[in-house]
Amino acid sequence: MSKKFWKNKQILITGIDGFVGSNLAKRLTGLGANVSGIIQKKKNSLLYFESIHKKCKLFKGEITNKSFIQNIINKNNFEIVFHLAAQVEVGVANKSPYKTWESNIRGTYTLLDSFNKNKKIKSIIVASSDKSYGSYPKQDLPYKENYSSRAIFPYDVSKACADMITKTYSSSLFNLPIITTRFANIYGPGQLHFSALIPDLVRSIIKNIPFIPRGDGKDIRDYVYIEDIIDLYLLLSSKLYKNKNLKGEIFNAGTNQPLTIKQIVKKIYNFKRKKKELDIILKKMKNKKTTGEIKYQFMDFSKLYKYFKWKPKFSFDETIQEVYDWYFNYLSNNK
Numbered sequence: 264m265s266k267k268f269w270k271n272k273q274i275l276i277t278g279i280d281g282f283v284g285s286n287l288a289k290r291l292t293g294l295g296a297n298v299s300g301i302i303q304k305k306k307n308s309l310l311y312f313e314s315i316h317k318k319c320k321l322f323k324g325e326i327t328n329k330s331f332i333q334n335i336i337n338k339n340n341f342e343i344v345f346h347l348a349a350q351v352e353v354g355v356a357n358k359s360p361y362k363t364w365e366s367n368i369r370g371t372y373t374l375l376d377s378f379n380k381n382k383k384i385k386s387i388i389v390a391s392s393d394k395s396y397g398s399y400p401k402q403d404l405p406y407k408e409n410y411s412s413r414a415i416f417p418y419d420v421s422k423a424c425a426d427m428i429t430k431t432y433s434s435s436l437f438n439l440p441i442i443t444t445r446f447a448n449i450y451g452p453g454q455l456h457f458s459a460l461i462p463d464l465v466r467s468i469i470k471n472i473p474f475i476p477r478g479d480g481k482d483i484r485d486y487v488y489i490e491d492i493i494d495l496y497l498l499l500s501s502k503l504y505k506n507k508n509l510k511g512e513i514f515n516a517g518t519n520q521p522l523t524i525k526q527i528v529k530k531i532y533n534f535k536r537k538k539k540e541l542d543i544i545l546k547k548m549k550n551k552k553t554t555g556e557i558k559y560q561f562m563d564f565s566k567l568y569k570y571f572k573w574k575p576k577f578s579f580d581e582t583i584q585e586v587y588d589w590y591f592n593y594l595s596n597n598k
């Protein structure tokens with residue numbers, strides 16, 4: 264990919280202080296782009312931990328506030344947008360759907376409507392999720408981009424609704440240049456929601472605290488490494504910038520290597536040779552039931568490969584050491 268493409272590009276990232284946003288800002292500022300971002304309020308984040316914020320212009324406010332968003336857009340010449348802001352915690356969404364739907368649904372139409380009729384905008388990437396598809400039987404997986412939504416649970420519904428809104432704005436009625444991404448679970452440095460499986464597992468080992476499983480470990484998930492996802496965001500955004508015909512496209516990304524929750528727990532605990540602790544977790548998993556979560560989820564990358572020859576570079580096993588070391592350093596500095 265041409266590094267020159269990104270130099271001095273005017274970029275807006277919503278949710279810039281989140282896990283994906285911080286990593287994206289780190290890469291883009293490194294490539295010489297002019298990065299602006301929307302933050303809700305100051306919080307623990309890779310953005311500050313690695314001083315990336317010093318190279319960005321930050322705007323503090325709600326993604327749902329139309330005049331705030333419109334004002335930022337009017338005063339800047341954004342050509343490229345990554346819409347990442349969302350309430351992403353499934354457990355939080357199950358407890359309070361209203362707040363999640365405000366951020367994820369209203370937030371999406373507030374942002375997209377603010378770009379309606381904007382002459383400068385060339386590329387908008389909207390981060391949806393594999394959760395937008397909802398539950399499909401295992402034999403119908405991996406999900407395909409043309410599957411209709413069967414979302415039921417609040418977070419999944421928020422992403423499915425946002426997808427429909429995105430479809431409207433990229434249609435011939437509004438013609439906004441938008442690509443929707445539906446990625447599997449992302450992991451890696453900077454993910455600080457400790458309700459997510461990998462941060463929770465790694466923290467439990469580093470801090471020597473018991474890991475509490477949410478289910479019987481038989482659910483299937485697909486984990487993509489953050490560096491692969493950042494490569495992909497840059498690829499899709501630059502392709503759309505150069506070719507408006509890509510507007511309205513949806514791209515899934517996963518690894519083609521689904522794992523059960525139990526396999527992930529085993530990989531991480533075996534990596535640190537914690538056999539005794541692992542046995543306790545496996546015992547606790549027996550017959551434990553979860554509700555409000557999809558059972559089987561995994562993706563492939565066949566459409567991405569067909570269009571752009573993209574495939575993931577990193578495997579889970581190759582990245583465990585790096586991920587562990589990052590959390591060790593982070594948790595030692597944030598007691």
Ligand SMILES: NC(=O)c1ccc[n+]([C@@H]2O[C@H](COP(=O)([O-])OP(=O)(O)OC[C@H]3O[C@@H](n4cnc5c(N)ncnc54)[C@H](O)[C@@H]3O)[C@@H](O)[C@H]2O)c1
Nearest residue numbers: 278280281282283303325326347348349366390392448449
């Ligand atoms: N992390 C994953 O595994 C994964 C997988 C697939 C899709 N996604 C999608 O990628 C995007 C980024 O996810 P992430 O993992 O970085 O999540 P994150 O929670 O780390 O980051 C999201 C950011 O959005 C901000 N935000 C939430 N509500 C807001 C509001 N009302 N106004 C302004 N800002 C608000 C939060 O403060 C946070 O910084 C999300 O849209 C998510 O649905 C993530």
